[in-house]
Amino acid sequence: MTNSLKNLTSILLLLFLAPIVIATIQTPLVTQTQLPEEKKKEETPIVYAAQLESSPIATEITEPKKAFVYFTHYQEAYQPILAAKGEKVAVYHPESNITTFQEQINAQFAFHQVETEFLENYNKQEIKEYNTIRPFVLNALGHNKYDIILDIHRDSMKADVTTLKVGEESYAKFIFVIGGEHENYRWNEQLANNLSDQLNKLVPGISRGVLVKSGKGVDGVYNQDLAKNLLVVELGGVDNNEQEINRSIAILAKAISNMFFQPIAS
Known part of the structure; x- marks a missing residue:
């Protein structure tokens, strides 16, 4: 009876832990080395780059x-x-x-x-x-x-x-x-x-x-x-x-x- 109870407890524990183990394998944890790269992307200045060299198409000035x-x-x-x-x-x-x-x-x-x-x-x-x-x-x-x-x-x-x-x-x-x-x-x-x-x-x-x-x-x-x-x-x-x-x-x-x-x- 005692052995059966232990076996049942082990099975239930395995069923509880299995999804967590699978999720961890499929989705790797974010490492410390990835963070500086993401931060670097955020700090890169956005340069306005429209109509910079040639004269743009004339537009009607509505609120000049x-x-x-x-x-x-x-x-x-x-x-x-x-x-x-x-x-x-x-x-x-x-x-x-x-x-x-x-x-x-x-x-x-x-x-x-x-x-x-x-x-x-x-x-x-x-x-x-x-x-x-x-x-x-x-x-x-x-x-x-x-x-x-x-x-x-x-x-x-x-x-x-x-x-x-x-x-x-x-x-x-x-x-x-x-x-x-x-x-x-x-x-x-x-x-x-x-x-x-x-x-x-x-x-x-x-x-x-x-x-x-x-x-x-x-x-x-x-x-x-x-x-x-x-x-x-x-x-x-x-x-x-x-x-x-x-x-x-x-x-x-x-x-x-x-x-x-x-x-x-x-």
Whole structure:
């Protein structure tokens, strides 16, 4: 009787443990070596990659924001672009310069619901500094209201500072310059920081941040006293090529759109 009871107990215990043993064999336990790989995947930055190089298909602007764009130092050029065109490699050029990206800026901004106006109808040969372009900017601002105003430049720094490599693609980096010698510069600085943050959310590291300049040897105002939403932005440097500039313009357009249209988190 005692042996029968023991045998019955053994059978019942075996029946109870069998599903657990089978499940363990079929589903291996997660090992410690798998966790870092999963964590690494989660930390990999997601890069915005739509419409980065060619001009996007024109779309109807239904709820537009307005941007005003001009180029104080319009002759600032990119050496790889001049080389590709068989031009003498230089950092300034009267025709093949930063203004050649005007069409790309217009198309990318429109794609992201930002209507763009450019400073036109002035003698560029006479406008090379902040004080000479100032009356034209002032006139434009007196006739229209803009959500953002961009004075776009090309930085003088080399590729190791102005270029970002992400996977197989490279981008021209941005930096925002704020003149700290007028009483309302904090407004310009705040907007620059907001836009810099939006850029880095899309492509981490694409913005080098915000540089406030004042003191001897610098302009210190950059016409930003004319409007609280006027930003001087450096788009890449002397070593950046056309593809890198185009990709970054697309990122800039998306970042501006996000800044205007995305709801502020509470």
